[in-house]
Amino acid sequence: MEVTITAEKLTKSYGSLKALDQFDLTVCRGEIFGLLGANGAGKSTALECILGTRKPDYGTVEILGMNPCTNRKKLFERVGVQFQETSYQDKIRVWELCEVTASLYKAPRDPKLLLHQFGLSDKLKVMVSDLSGGQKQRLFIVLALIADPEVIFLDELTTGLDVRARRDVWNSILKLKEDGLTVLLTSHFMDEVETLCDKIMILKNGRTVFKGTVNEAIQNSPYDQLEDAYFYFAEEGRKNESI
Amino acid sequence: MKAFRTLFKTECKLSLRGLDMFIFAICMPVTIFILLGIIYKDKPAFEGAGYTFVEQSFGAVSTIAICAGGVMGLPLVVSDYRKKHILKRFKVTPASPLLILAVQLSIYALYSFASLVLLYTAGVTFFDFQLKGSILTFLAAYLLVMVSMFSIGLLVGGIAPDIKTASAAASILYFPMIIFSGATLPYEIMPSALQKYSDLMPLTQGIKLLKAAVLGSPVKEYAMPVFLLAGIGFICAALSLRFFRWE
Numbered sequence: 477m478e479v480t481i482t483a484e485k486l487t488k489s490y491g492s493l494k495a496l497d498q499f500d501l502t503v504c505r506g507e508i509f510g511l512l513g514a515n516g517a518g519k520s521t522a523l524e525c526i527l528g529t530r531k532p533d534y535g536t537v538e539i540l541g542m543n544p545c546t547n548r549k550k551l552f553e554r555v556g557v558q559f560q561e562t563s564y565q566d567k568i569r570v571w572e573l574c575e576v577t578a579s580l581y582k583a584p585r586d587p588k589l590l591l592h593q594f595g596l597s598d599k600l601k602v603m604v605s606d607l608s609g610g611q612k613q614r615l616f617i618v619l620a621l622i623a624d625p626e627v628i629f630l631d632e633l634t635t636g637l638d639v640r641a642r643r644d645v646w647n648s649i650l651k652l653k654e655d656g657l658t659v660l661l662t663s664h665f666m667d668e669v670e671t672l673c674d675k676i677m678i679l680k681n682g683r684t685v686f687k688g689t690v691n692e693a694i695q696n697s698p699y700d701q702l703e704d705a706y707f708y709f710a711e712e713g714r715k716n717e718s719i
Numbered sequence: 720m721k722a723f724r725t726l727f728k729t730e731c732k733l734s735l736r737g738l739d740m741f742i743f744a745i746c747m748p749v750t751i752f753i754l755l756g757i758i759y760k761d762k763p764a765f766e767g768a769g770y771t772f773v774e775q776s777f778g779a780v781s782t783i784a785i786c787a788g789g790v791m792g793l794p795l796v797v798s799d800y801r802k803k804h805i806l807k808r809f810k811v812t813p814a815s816p817l818l819i820l821a822v823q824l825s826i827y828a829l830y831s832f833a834s835l836v837l838l839y840t841a842g843v844t845f846f847d848f849q850l851k852g853s854i855l856t857f858l859a860a861y862l863l864v865m866v867s868m869f870s871i872g873l874l875v876g877g878i879a880p881d882i883k884t885a886s887a888a889a890s891i892l893y894f895p896m897i898i899f900s901g902a903t904l905p906y907e908i909m910p911s912a913l914q915k916y917s918d919l920m921p922l923t924q925g926i927k928l929l930k931a932a933v934l935g936s937p938v939k940e941y942a943m944p945v946f947l948l949a950g951i952g953f954i955c956a957a958l959s960l961r962f963f964r965w966e
Contacts, residue, residue: 575729
């Protein structure tokens with residue numbers, strides 16, 4: 477299978493804190509890959525080092541065969557990103573944000589069509605800040621898709637959503653997979669990970685403690701639920717410490 | 720170019736929705752100018768002067784918009800867009816965060832020029848204002864004042880760690896400058912002790928330069944302010960380039 481994202485030995489320290497240590501990653505075309513770990517485990521640092529918005533101390537990254545720092549302009553015509561934090565202007569309307577986003581790309585997809593697909597057609601004139609949590613997240617997926625990307629990065633996509641909204645967002649992502657998109661996402665929810673991810677990686681204090689499929693994670697632990705397996709990998713140290 | 724145009728259009732709308740720049744850069748200067756006109760009518764600037772008080776003040780009030788945009792608007796918008804990760808978002812697109820900075824600079828330049836045109840129209844219509852110097856010299860001087868004030872704002876916004884600091888720094892720069900540099904309260908009526916303090920402010924030098932350009936004064940009066948403004952612009956721009964925080 478064609479490899480779309482590779483990272484080798486990514487290492488990043490903030491002062492004496494090693495935020496990311498020897499991070500290796502391979503994601504193939506059409507895969508949904510989940511990056512898991514507690515807050516501060518290094519997920520965001522890993523994502524940012526892969527995207528080139530943060531410079532790793534050591535290691536290399538390639539997305540679609542390109543270096544995200546030196547080939548930034550070319551690469552990001554084909555890559556969509558949704559950051560965890562809100563990143564839009566005050567008082568901006570849904571359509572304005574879509575229009576501006578589309579103007580950044582050479583061959584963008586029609587935002588109107590995407591908004592329709594994601595059930596936001598009647599929100600064009602609404603302020604982004606007035607959307608509900610679920611509508612906002614769907615809008616952010618739309619924004620990440622306007623580039624007509626081959627790879628998209630989604631950081632904690634469903635945090636703060638209600639059950640219905642979460643389900644809607646999941647369905648949207650599964651549809652993207654059918655279209656052959658590669659998705660790299662971070663998540664805190666194991667039901668979400670089980671539904672969406674082909675492969676996962678669990679980080680703990682910047683180190684990779686598990687890499688493989690959801691089933692492999694369960695098989696390699698003494699448990700039969702992903703959530704328990706996750707705790708087994710992500711918090712092993714802490715359990716030992718408490719004994 | 721398409722990206723610049725679309726972003727410019729949208730950011731203009733957003734800025735107008737915010738209203739503060741419309742009030743401080745468009746309404747305030749023309750109000751002050753008309754008030755000065757009503758108070759001083761066609762009185763000469765001083766006894767025996769070949770020009771009116773209003774003509775003398777034109778350059779000063781024309782900097783109010785530059786000051787509002789440069790040291791208030793710019794630092795706030797830069798630190799706000801950094802805090803909201805808008806600058807970072809531009810890094811993961813084919814565009815660059817420089818694009819949105821360029822758009823913001825253009826918007827504040829547009830406010831300044833709009834204010835200038837409005838003041839000129841008001842001056843000509845109500846107070847028989849005429850530019851005694853060359854219009855090109857005036858525009859060049861205006862542009863220089865703008866560049867140096869905007870570079871101060873960009874530096875403040877670029878290095879302030881958060882929006883609170885940026886806002887405090889902007890207020891510390893904006894309010895003394897708008898009051899004591901002669902932009903609103905005419906320099907010529909200040910007590911000489913205050914004038915000495917006022918002379919330290921970069922905007923005061925800008926206003927002196929513009930006054931000289933309006934009145935068509937001899938070239939030697941331009942040298943000092945031009946040198947100072949260009950120096951400030953250069954230093955602030957260089958420091959911004961070196962220390963600008965994108966996130």
